[in-house]
Amino acid sequence: MTNPTVENIRRSLGRTAQTPLSPRPALYKPRQPESVDSEIESFLGEVKKLSGVGQRISPAAIADALKALVSEQHIQKATVWDTSYLKQLGIADSLGSLGVELVSPNADKYAMALCDLGITEADFILPETGTLVLRSSAEKPRGVSLLPRVHLAIVRPEILRADMHQVFAEAKDSHYLVFITGPSRTADIELTVTLGVHGPKNLYVWMISG
Amino acid sequence: MSETPTYIGFEEYSEHVPASIPSAVQQATSRFVGGRAARVAELPQWEELRQIGSDIRLHTIENMDVYLTRLEEKVKLAGGHVHWAETAEDARRIVLQIAKAHNVKMAVKSKSMATEEIGLNHFLEAAGIAALETDLGEYIIQLAGTGPSHIIVPAVHLKKEEIAALFSEKLNIHAPADPLELARIAREILREKFLQAEMGISGGNFLVAETGTLVMVTNEGNGRMCTTLPDLHVALVGIDKVIPDWESLTVFLKLLARSATGQKLSTYTQFITGPRHAEGEFGPKEFHLVLLDNGRSNVLKDPVGREVFKCIRCGACSNVCPVYKNVGGFAYGSFISGPIGAILSPQMLGTPAARELPYASTLCGACADVCPVRIPIPTILRHLRRRVAEGDEFSKPSIPLPLRGTAALASVALAWNWIYRLGARILPAINPFFRRDGWLSGLPYPLSRWTKVRPLPAFSAHFRQWWNVHSAEQRENSR
Numbered sequence: 001m002t003n004p005t006v007e008n009i010r011r012s013l014g015r016t017a018q019t020p021l022s023p024r025p026a027l028y029k030p031r032q033p034e035s036v037d038s039e040i041e042s043f044l045g046e047v048k049k050l051s052g053v054g055q056r057i058s059p060a061a062i063a064d065a066l067k068a069l070v071s072e073q074h075i076q077k078a079t080v081w082d083t084s085y086l087k088q089l090g091i092a093d094s095l096g097s098l099g100v101e102l103v104s105p106n107a108d109k110y111a112m113a114l115c116d117l118g119i120t121e122a123d124f125i126l127p128e129t130g131t132l133v134l135r136s137s138a139e140k141p142r143g144v145s146l147l148p149r150v151h152l153a154i155v156r157p158e159i160l161r162a163d164m165h166q167v168f169a170e171a172k173d174s175h176y177l178v179f180i181t182g183p184s185r186t187a188d189i190e191l192t193v194t195l196g197v198h199g200p201k202n203l204y205v206w207m208i209s210g
Numbered sequence: 211m212s213e214t215p216t217y218i219g220f221e222e223y224s225e226h227v228p229a230s231i232p233s234a235v236q237q238a239t240s241r242f243v244g245g246r247a248a249r250v251a252e253l254p255q256w257e258e259l260r261q262i263g264s265d266i267r268l269h270t271i272e273n274m275d276v277y278l279t280r281l282e283e284k285v286k287l288a289g290g291h292v293h294w295a296e297t298a299e300d301a302r303r304i305v306l307q308i309a310k311a312h313n314v315k316m317a318v319k320s321k322s323m324a325t326e327e328i329g330l331n332h333f334l335e336a337a338g339i340a341a342l343e344t345d346l347g348e349y350i351i352q353l354a355g356t357g358p359s360h361i362i363v364p365a366v367h368l369k370k371e372e373i374a375a376l377f378s379e380k381l382n383i384h385a386p387a388d389p390l391e392l393a394r395i396a397r398e399i400l401r402e403k404f405l406q407a408e409m410g411i412s413g414g415n416f417l418v419a420e421t422g423t424l425v426m427v428t429n430e431g432n433g434r435m436c437t438t439l440p441d442l443h444v445a446l447v448g449i450d451k452v453i454p455d456w457e458s459l460t461v462f463l464k465l466l467a468r469s470a471t472g473q474k475l476s477t478y479t480q481f482i483t484g485p486r487h488a489e490g491e492f493g494p495k496e497f498h499l500v501l502l503d504n505g506r507s508n509v510l511k512d513p514v515g516r517e518v519f520k521c522i523r524c525g526a527c528s529n530v531c532p533v534y535k536n537v538g539g540f541a542y543g544s545f546i547s548g549p550i551g552a553i554l555s556p557q558m559l560g561t562p563a564a565r566e567l568p569y570a571s572t573l574c575g576a577c578a579d580v581c582p583v584r585i586p587i588p589t590i591l592r593h594l595r596r597r598v599a600e601g602d603e604f605s606k607p608s609i610p611l612p613l614r615g616t617a618a619l620a621s622v623a624l625a626w627n628w629i630y631r632l633g634a635r636i637l638p639a640i641n642p643f644f645r646r647d648g649w650l651s652g653l654p655y656p657l658s659r660w661t662k663v664r665p666l667p668a669f670s671a672h673f674r675q676w677w678n679v680h681s682a683e684q685r686e687n688s689r
Contacts (some may be wrong), residue, residue, distance in 0.1 A: 003294045005449065005503040009275045012510035024454050025265035027461065028258055031659030046474075056548045108437050109405055129474040138488035142438045146431060146492075164463065172421055175288060175487055176457040179479035184431040187471075188347035188363055190370050191241055192389035197346055197397055198404075199431025201477065 024058050029039055031128060033162035039127040040157060040207055048181025051195060052203035056131070057139040058210040063094045065206065069117075070098050073150050073202065078117040082117040086154060089208070118148035118200070122155045124167045129181055132205065133167055136176035145180060151200040153180070155207050181210025213297060214329065218543035218555060220566040223429065224536075231367050231538040235359060238366045239529040246526060246580070247474015253468070263465050264584035266458045267520035277419040277452045278501065284422025288484025290497040295446075298328035298504050304413070305330060305444055308498055309339050312442050314408040318400075320433035322413025322504050323523065324446045326358075326545035330411070341411065344400050346393060346434040352381045361525040361547065362470055379622040400505070402430070410436035410494065414447040415522070416462060417499075420455035424482045424499065427466060440505070443485075443494035448502045454580040462522055465582035469524035485512040509557045511603075514593045518553050520583040527577035527587060535568055542567065549577040553590045561598045562608040568594035614655045637669040639658050644668075 010016060035038055040056070047054030057065050069075065080092045091103055105117050112118075122141065124133035132153050136142050145151050161167050168195050171177055184199030195201050234545035250256050270277055282292045295301035301324075302597045309317065317334065319325065319341055323575065331352070340670035343352040350365040351358060353376050358364030365373070370387045377385035378397060385395055394564040412433060416425040424445050426433050437443050453459060467473040510516045528548025539547035544555045544564070552571055556564040568591050577587040599617070601607040623629045644650040652658070661664060 004296050005294050005501070005507050006275050006278060008503070008507035009278070009449075009510060012507055013272060013275070015273075015275060017275075018215070019276075021273050022269065024458070025262060025269055027457055028255060028262055030460075047397070096524065105452070105683060109492070113405060131475055136486075136491050136493065138490040141490055142434075142492040146434050146438055164460040165457065168460065172423075172456045172481075174481070175483045175485075176491075176493060177481040179475060179481075180477065181473075181475040181479075183479050185477055186393060186430045187241075187347045188345070188365055188430075189362065189373060189389040189392055191366065193437065194393040195392055197393050197430045197432075198400065198435055 013156045014169070023178045030163040030165040033160070034129060035159065037159050039160050039162075040209070043125055043127040043130055044205070044207060046127070047182070047203070047205050050130055050203075051185075051188045052130070052182050052205060054205040054207070056207045056209055060088060061066065061207055062089055062091065062206075062208070064092070066094045067098055069150075069152065069204065070095070070100055073116065075100055075116045075150065077101045077103055077115045078119065079105050079107065079112060079115045079144050080119040081105055081119050081121055081141075085156075089154065091119055091154070093181065105137065105144050107115055109143060109147070110148045112143045115148040118144035118146075119152045119154065120145045120155050122159060123171065124159050125155050126164065126179075127160060128163070128165065132180040133171065134178050134180065135171065135174045136178075142176065142178070145178070146199055149196065149200055150204070151180075151183075152204040152206065155205055156196055157207070213541050215559065217565055218564045218567060220541055220543065220570050221542040224542060224570075225669065226388060227537050227541060230369075231359060231540070232536050233368075234367045235538045236523075236535050238360050238363050239535055240524070241536065242362065242470070242529045244527070246469055247466040247472075249474060250470050253464075259461060259464055260582055260584055263461050263582055264520060264667075265524075266454065266461060267522075267583050268517065269451055270458075271450070271516055271519050274449065274510070277454060278449055279423055281417055281419040281452055282501075284419065285484065286422075286497050286499050288422050290422065290484040290499055292389055292500065293500045294304050295500050295502050295504070297421060297453055300500075301328045301446060301500055301502050302330060302333045304500050305446065306334065306337055306339070308444055309409055310337075312408060312496075313538070314442070316340040316342065316403065316407045317409040317411050318342050318344050318404055318407040318426060318432075318440065319348075319411045320413070320436045321348050321364075322411070322446060324413045325411065326449050327448075327504065328446070328502070330446070340651070342400075342403055342407070344436060345428075346396055346405070346430060346432075349396055349400065350376065352436045353377070354428075354492070357540060360549075361528060361539070364539075404432075404435040405438050406441050407436075409442045409444060410440040412436055412443065412445045412449055414445050417447055417452045418454075418459055418481075419452055421483055423456075424480075425459065426480045426482070427476045428480075429471075429473075431478060434480060437482060437494065438481060438492045441495045442498075443482075443496070444498045444500060446500045449506050450521075457462055464523050466524055469522075469526040469580070469582040506616070507602075511602060513559070515553070515557050515590055517585055517589060518550070518557060520585050521550055521554070522583060523550075524582055526580040526582065527585075530576040532572055532574060532576070537570075542570070549587045549591075550585070553585075553587055553594060556594050556598070558584075560605055561594065561602060562605050565598045568592075568598055578641045586687065594686050610656075613659070616656050634669075634674075641668045675678065
């Protein structure tokens with residue numbers, strides 16, 4: 001079924017429904033990856049430039065790091081993505097033993113908005129921009145990286161991608177994707193940079209390696 | 211500002227710009243110009259990216275029917291609804307119908323030029339549905355009841371003291387004049403609204419035809435709130451926002467934030483393909499895409515003017531424009547200001563309604579130098595000046611008769627050598643009446659249109675004489 005807008009576009013452009021698509025102009029060469037170590041360094045460096053906290057942590061040190069985070073940010077309620085990797089790292093269990101109240105990641109929006117901390121696991125990361133790429137599903141709900149005032153994203157060297165091209169090639173069939181590049185920010189009042197205006201004010205990124 | 215203007219009196223508006231506007235606007239523009247320059251310097255392939263961006267946008271414009279048809283098919287395949295709005299009125303009616311069908315009492319909005327274009331907020335409010343802007347800057351100007359002064363930082367013309375007074379008055383609270391504290395207050399108030407609202411309304415930065423994906427680029431997170439918390443998401447997007455595929459998208463995402471705010475990427479970039487799949491994942495149960503024509507398909511007729519649709523709304527052209535920096539956004543009288551507004555409004559609203567805008571430029575070309583998709587803005591400005599002066603297929607010439615008469619006389623004088631020479635003999639005779647230090651000021655109408663802003667050099671008949679001598683010397687020297 002055609003509609004007036006499409007027909008009018010064709011009239012204006014002198015085309016018909018049969019006019020073939022002309023070939024799309026060629027693209028540039030995507031960025032090539034450097035060594036894993038230097039990609040990790042670039043990534044964590046960018047996170048820091050964006051006022052996030054990025055660090056390398058070994059699996060054995062996670063419990064201690066969580067303890068430090070909970071005390072530094074006065075975390076009382078937290079919500080954690082229900083993924084096998086986060087379970088394997090024992091994140092929810094560690095929080096529980098620190099006395100933090102755990103809220104289901106599928107809880108309703110009101111309950112989620114009361115959480116101090118949301119923990120996710122990025123699907124991909126981009127070293128050039130310090131970007132986290134998150135998909136969405138029942139196990140990986142969108143609210144966890146958005147509503148709590150602190151967001152902790154767990155990342156691994158295996159999810160490094162050199163450029164957006166690779167991410168899109170692998171993920172363009174997802175029904176929802178979000179790129180997160182630093183904490184929520186605005187400069188709308190007198191150009192004063194303010195973090196956490198609607199989304200999380202604090203962004204932590206832990207690179208699990210070693 | 212959000213209703214369709216019938217006439218844009220740029221000259222009159224720009225004469226009444228408060229002094230606070232240029233100073234605030236220039237603080238913003240110099241920040242963005244510096245940030246952009248730093249990001250561009252980091253990227254050796256910047257010029258190559260601009261050219262590819264330009265090529266892809268042009269290709270998309272020239273094949274727009276194919277990509278829009280594909281987009282519609284893919285959005286539907288993903289479980290979304292597609293509505294075509296031929297006019298602003300159609301678009302308003304479609305959004306209202308969706309809202310009424312879902313018993314919506316309050317809608318939260320993320321920043322959208324398309325909703326400004328059709329005056330959606332006032333329309334919904336009149337129908338009893340609250341439409342709340344949630345971008346901090348947009349929220350402030352909605353409270354203040356004014357339009358945006360800058361595309362990226364719409365409330366930059368307001369000082370923190372004014373915003374504090376506004377919050378105190380409208381929200382019935384005590385608000386201190388501190389940007390961080392004001393942002394915290396807005397966060398708390400708007401958080402409640404995000405949770406309550408039954409509908410989220412957004413615009414869109416790009417529409418990817420390949421998969422039917424809506425791409426939204428924001429910094430604050432309000433865009434995510436609007437598309438994550440309510441069960442209903444309506445996106446109102448101009449048909450010019452369509453792009454072929456995800457590969458093309460990489461080019462525009464690399465160009466956009468660097469050109470707009472001097473960031474490598476904005477904080478949040480969302481890629482939304484249809485509604486949520488599972489209840490527990492958040493996101494809307496229903497996704498509606500309203501594709502807005504509102505005159506765009508007619509603008510495509512003009513092969514010179516239609517390049518305006520390459521625009522990715524970064525605002526870089528405004529940030530470098532000497533005219534914009536002195537008058538700010540209001541003077542352009544429409545939802546989009548600056549050099550891009552000066553070439554868009556006359557095409558969308560018709561040359562009679564916006565005939566002053568193509569002249570709101572010095573043609574210095576700074577806009578074209580920074581445009582990430584290489585829109586030839588000065589060329590289009592000159593083209594539109596011609597359309598204003600000589601008429602076009604949509605309207606008759608729309609400059610005042612005395613000016614057209616003067617121009618006609620001038621073209622006669624320039625076409626016949628003897629008239630020109632005669633004028634060159636006669637005109638110096640009037641010099642003593644006007645002459646002040648070799649300059650003429652205060653000439654009668656219509657020449658006063660020139661002399662009211664700058665003096666004219668006194669008439670002199672010596673050019674030919676000078677030229678003969680000078681060119682003889684040149685020939686002598688080159689031997």
